[in-house]
Amino acid sequence: MDITNHLLTWYDTQKRTFIFRDTGDVYRVWISEIMLQQTGTGAVIPYFERFLARFPDVETLAGADESEVLKLWEGLGYYSRARNLHKAAGIIVKEGFPRSAHAWLKIPGVGRYTANAIASIAFDEPVPAMDGNLQRVIARLYHITANADTPDTVKQLYTLGEKLMPATRAGDMNQALMDLGATVCLPGTPDCQRCPLTSFCLSFEEDDADALPRRDKKKPPKEAGLHVALVFSRDRVLMTKRHEALLKNMYVFLLSDSGFPALREQLAARGAQHVSELKKARHVFTHRVWNMTIHHFVAAEEFSVPHGTWVTMEEMLSLPIPTAMRAAKGCAANILQNS
């Protein structure tokens, strides 16, 4: 028996059970694969259930408001995934679901990994879904010691992955490799004693699997200081809709990176007075960190700011607000409750 058959036999008894697995439904496969980009399976499950309950098919998703899609995504992060999903639903309703990995690449938010995962799981196309798990397992099986982040090694890993794909059950094979990587061939020290592939594994033989795959050192995220102004006027608080790429179309409180004196001056010119500093908060994105100081301001009258809107407590809770604003939102809710 070869690696593929060995692993498929292991998968038949050891596979992880998820609500989004074995559905045979391309819509569900697509939604789950987008949610699983950058997010672990445990966190995805409740979001997947809520999303499918509200948008059971692609037509319902295409017909919804983008802000409702973002609201259901709230807390899951990487919100461009939700915006792309909504945009893609409109395209799919007109043109139908793509049926090959190549065609899936034309869909917004779908890269090579996701295209291959959907095409193999939903249509049994023999293409490797090369996520971090597959890269690690394959680099170790074949003892690939070159830097796995270089284009040549990426290509080499894809070629090896393609050779592992069976003519049928390609989706199962990808998921078997993912499961092996997530439960046995772990990052750092692999649990080779439980692995069904030891007799094929060159790194096991060399006894250096824990050093593979080799990768570039990640740059630490850039730290940024930010002031968050909670500006209240009677029973409303000022929020703005983001137009920047980071958190685009999500709602945040007034943000300033020009220092506190400038913020206080700018708001005083609009009739808003500083009441107090409320708390500090920190949010880590992939490439940057926001170190935030949250302030309480009170304005005699509502005023306008670009993309701004004044909302009541109820309205605030219905808007899509990113996790980065969790502490500020908690402060705003306390103040609105007592207003």
Ligand code: SF4
């Ligand atoms: S034998 Fe060890 S290193 Fe090789 S694939 Fe299995 S768990 Fe990974």
